[in-house]
Amino acid sequence: AQKITQTQPGMFVQEKEAVTLDCTYDTSDPSYGLFWYKQPSSGEMIFLIYQGSYDQQNATEGRYSLNFQKARKSANLVISASQLGDSAMYFCAMRGPDSNYQLIWGAGTKLIIKP
Amino acid sequence: KAGVTQTPRYLIKTRGQQVTLSCSPISGHRSVSWYQQTPGQGLQFLFEYFSETQRNKGNFPGRFSGRQFSNSRSEMNVSTLELGDSALYLCASSHGTNTYNEQFFGPGTRLTVL
Numbered sequence: 001a002q003k004i005t006q007t008q009p010g011m012f013v014q015e016k017e018a019v020t021l022d023c024t025y026d027t028s029d030p031s032y033g034l035f036w037y038k039q040p041s042s043g044e045m046i047f048l049i050y051q052g053s054y055d056q057q058n059a060t061e062g063r064y065s066l067n068f069q070k071a072r073k074s075a076n077l078v079i080s081a082s083q084l085g086d087s088a089m090y091f092c093a094m095r096g097p098d099s100n101y102q103l104i105w106g107a108g109t110k111l112i113i114k115p
Numbered sequence: 116k117a118g119v120t121q122t123p124r125y126l127i128k129t130r131g132q133q134v135t136l137s138c139s140p141i142s143g144h145r146s147v148s149w150y151q152q153t154p155g156q157g158l159q160f161l162f163e164y165f166s167e168t169q170r171n172k173g174n175f176p177g178r179f180s181g182r183q184f185s186n187s188r189s190e191m192n193v194s195t196l197e198l199g200d201s202a203l204y205l206c207a208s209s210h211g212t213n214t215y216n217e218q219f220f221g222p223g224t225r226l227t228v229l
């Protein structure tokens with residue numbers, strides 16, 4: 001069965017510093033997708049970035065990049081030059097045939113950016 | 116392009132009542148998923164619909180049901196409400212159900228059961 005683990009319940013980071021949010025996953029599928037979402041205190045879940053298991057390069061979207069290490073089954077989110085507005089919950093998720101393409105979610109990491 | 120919309124945004128009900136939540140997906144999206152989010156249990160999958168058919172169902176009692184209409188709009192219903200049903204209910208839409216299909220979420224409906 002597929003599983004997502006986010007080991008950091010919470011993180012404090014100084015504004016303008018880079019931050020890495022950890023995500024490890026477990027699956028027996030050769031083909032799967034990995035996703036990161038941001039959830040501000042307002043509640044809405046915002047899609048940030050996607051990485052496919054066969055993608056040769058790490059995904060990037062603006063200040064977000066995904067450090068994909070397939071052999072280690074890790075998909076860490078890197079936020080460069082953090083801003084106060086980055087304070088939110090961050091969720092890692094995956095989908096693949098093993099879960100009938102249902103999104104499997106991690107427990108999330110609460111990120112707080114300090115001014 | 117309009118995003119995913121959910122109505123109502125807030126709802127207060129009493130135990131034993133029933134409730135219907137509505138979700139309108141992004142135009143062109145045929146897949147709609149529902150999630151329940153609580154502080155204690157985190158994000159839990161309820162069900163997923165694609166072209167009016169339920170594709171996946173989470174581990175929730177039969178009091179939770181849903182459906183999808185031909186225009187891809189979806190509703191979920193909770194009957195005989197319990198205090199533990201108080202949660203944020205999130206709806207998400209996507210083009211399809213493949214590994215690469217990202218889900219786009221609505222603002223959620225915050226249900227409080229008294």
